[in-house]
Amino acid sequence: MTDRLYYKYSDYLKDKYNNKVYKIPVNINTTCPNRDGTIGFGGCIFCGEEGAGFELLDKENSIKKQIKENKEFIVKKYKAEKFIIYFQNYTNTYLKLDIFKRYILDSIGDDVVEIAISTRPDCITDDILLFLKEIKNEYNININFELGLQTCNYKTLKKLNRGHTLAEFIFAVNKLKKYNFEICTHIILNLPWDDEEDVVENAKILSGLEIDTVKIHSLYILKDTLLGNLYERNEIKIIDKNEYLKMMVLFLEYLNPDIGIQRLFSRAPKERTLFCNWDTSWWKLKDQLIEFIKEKSTYQGKKFNYLEPKVVKNN
């Protein structure tokens, strides 16, 4: 039994850096190969025109300016001392190598301990990895890749129009591990085509692959998207809030307790969504989740024993 209900990201960072560390999101001029026809057209069916970055600064501002503005705010508000520069929106490795290099070099500073790069599993080249390895060694900066996966159910991945299956994700993880880079994975736990078994398998696969952190998303439905059309035509069903909380608990129970939880619920501007978080604020959902975990006397990793060898033949 543990007294930790789940491994909060703030604790994960404290354990890792022994300091107050905050993330600074930056927005660069890129797009996604699943939108422009290179891999697919139209993108994932849930993705809106602006990708995932609703709260980002203007991408026309230089990286240095974005970092400076964000940093001033965070230092004042939270007395932060160390920073993670987070390339958040779209596919941040989908750039010419020299442009990518310039962005990364512009983000380095004495108080930067980590660079987090959000991208697709099928968009990571050796050139990029070799360059980042040099950065890691020269500046003593950790490199963290945030990979969108959303589900391990390869049939659902097809329905989502992700443009890759589970195999590409596993391949990318193995590759990043060889470079000693860290990996965060994005996962959605209420996809209309997934059931409890899929949610458990998500936790087991991420644990088996020794992912470092996870961002859990509750599926929201944006207006003017293919998913939005399905929703408006009543062709998909979103599980109710209690069922969702049960899914989350299940996921956490099967997840390795050493995996940090970077996010528990999605956030999206109400005016752009047809559905988001059962019209409940994310902090209320978080309170309800915690209450539910306590009621069930459970915790992250309670059922994490499935990777141990079970068959030992003595003679």
Ligand code: SF4
């Ligand atoms: S890979 Fe990411 S940015 Fe590209 S379409 Fe899908 S969700 Fe949007």
